[in-house]
Amino acid sequence: MVWAYEKVGACNPVLFEGVANEIVARDNIDEFKPQALSNILLAYSKSGVPSSKLYGHVANHIVGLDDLGEFNPQNVSNILWAYSKAEESSPRLFQKMANHIIVSDEFNSFNPQNHSNILWAFAMAEVTNPRLFRKVADHLVESNNLDSFNPQDILNTTWAFAKAGESHAALFHRVADHILSLDDLRSFSPKAASQILWAYSKVGIVRNILFKKLHNHMKANLKARC
Numbered sequence: 001m002v003w004a005y006e007k008v009g010a011c012n013p014v015l016f017e018g019v020a021n022e023i024v025a026r027d028n029i030d031e032f033k034p035q036a037l038s039n040i041l042l043a044y045s046k047s048g049v050p051s052s053k054l055y056g057h058v059a060n061h062i063v064g065l066d067d068l069g070e071f072n073p074q075n076v077s078n079i080l081w082a083y084s085k086a087e088e089s090s091p092r093l094f095q096k097m098a099n100h101i102i103v104s105d106e107f108n109s110f111n112p113q114n115h116s117n118i119l120w121a122f123a124m125a126e127v128t129n130p131r132l133f134r135k136v137a138d139h140l141v142e143s144n145n146l147d148s149f150n151p152q153d154i155l156n157t158t159w160a161f162a163k164a165g166e167s168h169a170a171l172f173h174r175v176a177d178h179i180l181s182l183d184d185l186r187s188f189s190p191k192a193a194s195q196i197l198w199a200y201s202k203v204g205i206v207r208n209i210l211f212k213k214l215h216n217h218m219k220a221n222l223k224a225r226c
Contacts, residue, residue, distance in 0.1 A: 013049050020044070020054040029061045034075040037062075041082035055088040063092045068100040076101060077114040080121035094127040102135050108143075115140065116153040119160035130166060137161075137168035146178040151188045154179070159195055162202035169205060176200075176207040185217040193218050 023029065023040070032040075037058055044051055062068070068076070076097055083090055101107065101118065110118075115136050122129060140146070146154070158175060161168060179185070185193065193214040200207065 016044065016047060016049040017051065020051040024053050024057045029057065032061075034068075034071040038075045038078040038082075041086075042078050045082035045085040050086070052088060055083060055086065055090065059083075059088075059090040059093040063096050068097070071100070073104075073106055073110040073114045077110070077117045077121075080125075081117045084121040084124035089125065091125075091127050094122060094125060095129065098122070098127075098129040098132040102131055107135075107139065112145075112149045112153040116149070116156035116160070119164075120156040123160040123163035126164075128164065133161060133164065133166040134168065137171040141168075141170045141174050144174070146175060149178075151192050155192045155195055158199035162199035167203040167205070172200060172203060172205045173207070176205075176210040180210055180213060185213070188214075188217065190218045190221045 041055070041058060044054065062079075071079075080094065080097055083093065097118075101110075119133065119136060122132065140157075149157070154175060158172065160166075161171070179196075188196075197211060197214050200210070
């Protein structure tokens with residue numbers, strides 16, 4: 001129900017609070033499938049309706065599971081994103097999810113948005129897990145599929161590494177090569193270009209040609225607005 005309300009932009013705080021109270025009060029959260037949990041958490045995080053008790057209840061449930069085999073890549077990505085978006089701290093949940101991702105048989109099924117949102121969520125939540133960042137970075141370098149990343153995916157990924165204090169030179173050079181191979185940067189907003197530059201500076205990786213290309217793109221956008 002709350003997912004449907006959020007999808008149509010009809011935020012009803014009283015309804016959302018009532019649903020959260022009902023979920024927490026009833027001892028049947030084991031009956032909720034991963035997709036249902038994902039939808040509920042996304043609805044609350046996107047609507048901006050706070051409910052720490054709901055987030056805590058769901059986190060305790062997931063942490064208590066023997067394994068997360070029923071959670072597909074989209075479920076994992078959405079749940080982590082929802083907690084970070086709502087600024088709900090749950091380090092145990094994040095570490096449980098990280099351990100699942102690292103050993104998951106479905107790791108290759110995570111798409112660019114899944115990867116970038118997961119890393120963004122960890123960085124935003126200030127939960128450190130170097131093994132997860134290294135696993136994702138190694139995979140992206142080896143798979144060499146950055147053509148499937150949109151500008152937001154690239155921004156989220158590089159920003160997350162910088163914000164989390166993680167560095168992976170091979171990944172950053174691969175991203176730089178990808179951006180330099182593009183005919184133009186019209187799909188990159190000036191803000192995205194600026195934040196990508198910040199990420200490279202933060203992790204200490206210098207690619208002067210990349211910096212020049214991004215700088216020229218931002219300057220051209222500024223002139224176009226004048």
